[in-house]
Amino acid sequence: MAERTDAGRSGARKVLGSIVVDSRPLRIPGFRRLWISSMATAIGSQLTAVAVPKQVFDLTGSSGYVGLTGAFALVPLLVFGLWGGAIADTVDRRKLLLVSNTGIAVTAALLWAQAFFALNSVWAVLVLLGVNQAFFAVNMPTRNAVVARLVPEHLLPSAAALTGTMMTFGAVFGPLAAGALMPVIGLSTLYLVDTIALAAVLWAVWKLPAMPPLSGLVRRAGLRDVIDGFRYMATQKVLLASFVVDIIAMVAGMPRALFPEMAERTFGDPPGGGLALGWLFAAIPIGAMLVGLMSGWVGRVRRQGVAVVVAICVWGAAVAGFGLSSSLWLAVVFLAIGGAADMVSAVYRMAILQSAATDEMRGRTQGAFTVVVAGGPRLADLTHGWTAAGVGTAAAATGGGVLVIVLVVLAVVLLPAFWRYRAASVKS
Incomplete structure (x- = not known):
């Protein structure tokens, strides 16, 4: 009888382990420190993500101007994302994280100041957003390259799921908190909370070990390094396809610029902001977080290219359903389904990039x-x-949403290597 009970418990643990998020990467001190620090910043950064488009819409009353935030953020992301990845391959990644995180914190503080002192300049908001995104563009490839140095290859999908789960946790509760608190404490305070939370990241990065290039040669990164990165990626069809399908999913499918107008004019929010705005911004992360919490299975999937393609098609269908919704709660459900699909896609795309690229090129691919x-x-x-x-x-x-499905199918036809891609090994 006792043996049957023990066997039953063992079986239950195995089933639970195949569903609940794999926590093994958290046994690694450096990764655990980075992951814990993201708890505070995950919510803080999302408060700013809601505050910026809301402030722009309040100042202009136009979704066109809200869309313009994309242009002001896109240019520094393009320039400094590529250059920052090259820098991350040629210097100590810990030092680069410290510099870029400090820059993000300073620009967040300036966003708070312009709102608190009622500068009422949409151009000031847009310029500060651009500077903030420049530092962010250097920070993110460096942080992702650091994870690949801390975590063994067979745990990279689990590490990506853990990171994504924590970020989506903030993306769920940050917008909900923003929608609820904005009418009470004011928009400027949202920027201030983000500024304070960034101190947690600086502490975590400070505690990391030095991470110079494996070659031991620290040097300045130039245009040639960026070009070498492009040449490398151009020869790797699987890496190239992973970028193409995600560009399709995001550019054609991401509807967040519509949220401020839809919250007010479709779902009945008051002009000063309300719960509908918070729910719209939180819905995609809710779906992503649920998948992250139940991601114990991700390391067992070998046909990762197929998983990405199917997930992106589900994302497109969900966004199309959102566009047809006249009920707030139906819209939230469709966005949550889309968020779940996007999380699956993100986990496998990150795992493919981490394992398929060499360390000397990892910063540039990131x-x-x-x-x-x-x-x-x-x-x-x-x-x-x-x-x-x-x-x-x-x-x-x-x-x-419809365009996403059409274009991703076309991309797979033109780049079939991605559909056939399998993980090299899957360990339990």
């Missing part, structure tokens, strides 16, 4: 990844905002 992941939605802000100004928010969202 720089390109940052440009795509962060720049794609910014470009989507621009296109969706302007499209909505011409044909309405519903048509902009629905058409974008």
Whole structure:
């Protein structure tokens, strides 16, 4: 009887382990420190992500101007994402993280100051957003390259799932908190909370070990390093395809520039902001967080290219459903489904990039990844905002979702190596 009970418990643990997020990467001190520090900043950064488009919309009353935030953020992401990735391959990555995180904190403080002192200049907001995104573009490829030095290859999908889960945790509760607190404490305080939270990241980075290039040669990065990165990626069809399908998903499908207008004019929020705005911004991360919490299975999937393609098609269908929704809660459900699919896609794309690139090129491939992941939605802000100004928010969202499915199928036909891609090994 006791043996049956023990066997039953062992079986239950195995089943639970195949569902619940794999926590093994947290046993590594450096990764655990970075992950814990993201708890505070995950919410703080999302407060700013809501505050910027809301402030722009309040100042202008136009989704077209909200879309313009995408252009002001996209240019520094393109330039500094690629250059920052090259720098991350040629210097101590810990020092580069300290510099870039400090820059992000300073620009967040300046965003707070302009709102607190009622500067009321949409151009000041846009310029500060651009500077903030320049530091962010250097920071992200460096941080991702650091993870690959801390975590063994077979745990990279699990590390990506843990990181994504924590970020989506903030992306869920940050917008909800912003929608609830904005009418009470004011928009400027949201920027201030983000500024304070960034101190946690600086502490975590300070405690990391030095991470110079494996060659031991520290040097300045130049244009040639960026070009070498492009040449390398051009020869790697799987890496190239991973960028292409994500660009399709984000540029054609990400509808967040429509949220301020839809919250107020479709779902009945008051002009000063309210819960509908918070729910719209939180819905995609809610779906992503749920998948992250139940991601114990991700390390067992070998056909990672197929998983990415299917997930992106589900994302497109969900966005199209969101565009057709007239009920807030139905819209939230569709966005949550889209967020779940996007999380699956992100986990496997990150794992493919981490394992398929060599360490001397990892910063540059992560720089390109940052440009795509962060720049794609910014470009989507621009296109969706302007499209909505011409044909309405519903048509902009629905058409974008359908376009995602059409284009990703076409991409797979042209780049079949990605569909056939399998993980080299899967360890339990």
